[in-house]
Amino acid sequence: MVTMPMAFVVGKFADRYGYRQFIIAGCLTAFLAMLTAAFSTQLWQFFLTQGVLQGACIGLILPVAMSFPAQWFRCRRGLATGIVIAGSSFGGGAGSLMAQQLLNRLGLRYTLIFYSFYHLFLMTLAVFMLQDRPHPHSARFTKAPIQWWDSTLFRKPLFWSVAIATLFVVFGYLPPYFYIQLYTMEKLPDLNPALYAVPAAVMNFSAAAGRTAIGLLADRIGVVNAFFVSVLISGCMQLLFWNFATSFPAIICFSILVGFFGAAFLSMTSVIGAKLFGVQNLATLSGILLLFNMPGNAAGSPLAGAIFSASGGNWHAAITFSGMCSVVGAFCILYARFKMEPRVFAIY
Incomplete structure (x- = not known):
């Protein structure tokens, strides 16, 4: 609930004042959130550190990170953005495996302290690799005042096609990540407990590969x-594969496929925005589209859990x-697709 409204505000300010400083602010907030969580002992303290502070960190970084590659790439924009966003999936997969081992050996507090400084080191390296390249007609050069509400954008059916597509997709994207471990535990109660975390880790690693590979595919087709193909396959994998996966190899195979195809939409959202609306105020547009992720992020997994119960x-x-x-969600994007390019087999 904190991330998406902040992403909207940050997108506006980033287009006006620059991207890099918001990445730095997000990295410092992430370090503070993790370190203070290590010394939290009550529920409200974890709510503040891992809820509010961590949400603020993601809100500071996400719209800018999604928009950074578009400043530098045009012909290979999908691949570049896919590689950048793939890092979050790779980090999630590696992090879940590392955390399990560290928790067993060090306990929660020292695991969080280790992660705090480990993340600070990696984030410091990342910051030194970043360089802004604003569009000549962006608000940074024109010095135009920040326009918080662009009513013309919300009057375009093209925008609503993309926005509603992302809204639905998030509702279907998160449940596999949240429930695959519980599903595995229920279907395979005699499995070695050390293997219960493997499907989620595999899903994250596969997502890293999928975001890169589908980003490359996006540059070709x-x-x-x-976006349509990857999201549609992800949904079909859940309906036709996860529904009937009852063995460990089948669950792992599903995790690979749904991770590969299902996570790619996030890296393509900003690329679609650049394709349809230009790159002049891309961080702003990315922030607006992230607002449509908020219902799915907040209620997608709980709603699936409520349906299960x-x-x-x-x-x-x-x-x-x-x-x-x-x-x-996949079919909602088709309005934008055929509005801009009515030929069925055209590259768009």
């Missing part, structure tokens, strides 16, 4: 086409809800 522990109901959200 068109970013809107790639209300159906008496029926996994098919929760999985079908998640998969159908992805399928609906």
Whole structure:
């Protein structure tokens, strides 16, 4: 609930004052959130550190990180953005495996302290690699006042096609990550406990590969086409594969496929924005589109869990809800696709 409104505000300020300082602010906030969580002992303290502070960190970084590659790349924009966003998936996969081992050996407090300084080191390296390249007609050069509400954008059906697509996709994107471990534990109660975390880690590593590979595919077949195909396959994988995966190899195979195809939409959102609306105020547009992620981020997984509970522990109901959200999101983008390029097999 903190991340998306902040991403909207940060997008506006970043287009006006520059990207790099918001990345630095986000990195410092992330370090502070992790370090203070290490010394938290009550629920409200964890709420502030890992809820408010961590949400603020993501809100500071995400719209800028999504927009940075578009400043430097045009022909290979999808690949570049995919590689950048893939880092979050790779870090999530490696982090989940590392955290499990560190928690067993060090406990929660010292694991969080280790992570704080480990992240600070990596983030410091990342900051020194960043360089701004603003568009000549951006608000930074024109010195135009910040326009908080662009009513013309919200009157464009093209915008709503993209916005509603991202809204539905997030509802179908998160449940596999949240529930694959619980699903594995219920379906395979005799499995070695050390293996329960493997599907989620595999899903994250596969997402890193998928964001890069589908970013490359987007440069070849068109970013809107790639968005539609990857999201549709992700939804179908949930409906037709996860619904019937009852063995460990099947669950791992599903994790690879849904991670590969399902996570790519996030890296393509800003590329679609640049394709349809230009790069002059891309951080602003990325921040606005991230607002449409907020309902899915806040309620997608809880809603799937509520459906699971209300159906008496029926996994098919929760999985079908998640998969159908992805399928609906995929078809919502087709208005923008055929509005801009009516030919079925065109690159767009």
